[in-house]
Amino acid sequence: MANELQARAERWQSLREQIPEGVKLLAVSKGHPAEPIRQLAELGQIDFGESRVQEALPKQQQLADLAQIRWHFIGRLQANKVRAVVRAFAVIHSLDSLALAQRVSRIAGEEGVAVEGFLQVKLRPDPSKGGWSEAELLEGWDALQALPHLQLTGLMTMAPLGLLSQERRDLFAECRGLADRLGLPQCSMGMSGDWQDAAEAGATWVRVGSALFGARPMPAPSVTN
Numbered sequence: 001m002a003n004e005l006q007a008r009a010e011r012w013q014s015l016r017e018q019i020p021e022g023v024k025l026l027a028v029s030k031g032h033p034a035e036p037i038r039q040l041a042e043l044g045q046i047d048f049g050e051s052r053v054q055e056a057l058p059k060q061q062q063l064a065d066l067a068q069i070r071w072h073f074i075g076r077l078q079a080n081k082v083r084a085v086v087r088a089f090a091v092i093h094s095l096d097s098l099a100l101a102q103r104v105s106r107i108a109g110e111e112g113v114a115v116e117g118f119l120q121v122k123l124r125p126d127p128s129k130g131g132w133s134e135a136e137l138l139e140g141w142d143a144l145q146a147l148p149h150l151q152l153t154g155l156m157t158m159a160p161l162g163l164l165s166q167e168r169r170d171l172f173a174e175c176r177g178l179a180d181r182l183g184l185p186q187c188s189m190g191m192s193g194d195w196q197d198a199a200e201a202g203a204t205w206v207r208v209g210s211a212l213f214g215a216r217p218m219p220a221p222s223v224t225n
Helices: 002-018 034-043 053-062 079-088 098-111 134-145 165-182 195-201
Strands: 024-028 047-050 070-073 091-095 115-120 150-157 186-189 205-208
Touching: 002 024, 002 034, 034 047, 034 053, 047 053, 053 070, 053 079, 070 079, 079 098, 091 098, 091 150, 098 115, 098 134, 098 150, 134 150, 134 165, 150 165, 165 186, 165 195, 186 195, 195 205
Parallel strands: 024 047, 024 205, 047 070, 070 091, 091 115, 115 150, 150 186, 186 205
Antiparallel strands: none
């Protein structure tokens, strides 16, 4: 156990040293229990990313004494989960349609909160992911800006599997350029395998899970009688 704690602390410190100034580390804690989150929070990590409400809520309860933690929702957001996400997360990285953004804004108003949001863009064909095309985003931009309880601060994108390093950098640079055109300061892009490419292209947030926490624990086998 002590070796595991030391290894995680060393991975976190190494990442902090490698990540350029001006780029923030989002520790993707989905699939991991509360204990390693607590360890990293005590070392100084503030921002943690989860993708499933039902997994995140028990961990948030266990870590409620750590008031400094800032929770980010990074998974696909279903309409029927919006209220739970608005209540539990400060930032949403996966706003992939105008209807969803409108729903988040309306429910945030009902809950008396303001939510920070990233618009998820899809700038390359990828059947496994959703998101705005550039044309769709530009067409809906005026309506998005008018939403009263949603603070849009950036764009989020993910590179399709199989891209070469230069192709990923080109994609990330395109996302950065689109964010700049819209006056959005933040870009959430890059994960454990490609965060360096994203940082070079102008990411302000990199989302790192396995390179920080290690492999996700295997679920316990179900027991049948």
